[in-house]
Amino acid sequence: MERKTTIQAENGKQDLLITRDFDLPVELLFKAYQEPELVAQWMGTTVLKLENKQHGGWQFETTDAQNKVVFRANGVIHEFMPNRKITRTFQMENPPTSAQRFEVQLEFLEFEPLTVTTSRLTIHTVYRSVASRDLMMQLPFAKGLNMAHNRLQTIMNQVN
């Protein structure tokens, strides 16, 4: 499979760069970030709030089959330039363990047309520290482990 998404994360730095080219005009790509019902679809989350304006706020929430909140995040929008740029903060509300507390991160989302029908999204994320960046990057690892544990739990429950 072609790898369209690239991640640049240099060691010892507290930021990272995510780049992805889309087979979509830049207007459609931007719309996916603008319209709450579209955000909900591709992010697989519930959009509680999305105020697309300077000083506007946003909040997303994801629940599991038992209506238990598994993910909630919020932030403030600093810049909202249609088809060009969104600058916002992002903070997770429910850290996986109480020992871990996620600091707010700053995100610069830049949208650019490549051709009439293709576009590029660049997300530059700045974290408070190198450690918090590395922790965020390792989350999908932790998630995979949790899923494995949950599966094991389900199987064990059936055995009992």
Added chain:
Amino acid sequence: MNLRRDVFQAIADPTRRAILLLVATQAMTAGAIAANFDTARPTVSKHLQILTECELLQQTQTGREIYYHLNAQKMKDVADFIEPFRAMWEERFTRLETIMKQYKSDK
């Protein structure tokens, strides 16, 4: 974790990344590697030393020559660290693309 950090330090440098690309296809001597760069020979030697210390490069002695070759397993470890994070975004963006193509054709 410390060793892993060193590895990331190693690949953060563009010259060192270029060296890794060079030896990815064939084992090379320090001289042959240096011939590919404008940088002074001692600088290239320093880069080779760092890459060897963090095990991204391995040395093999053939006669009087020392050949450098890529430690594929170590490179895989590096890729694996970022891979779940990248895969998560890849999945999300692919969904975004599919949804927006559908949205466009519905219009």
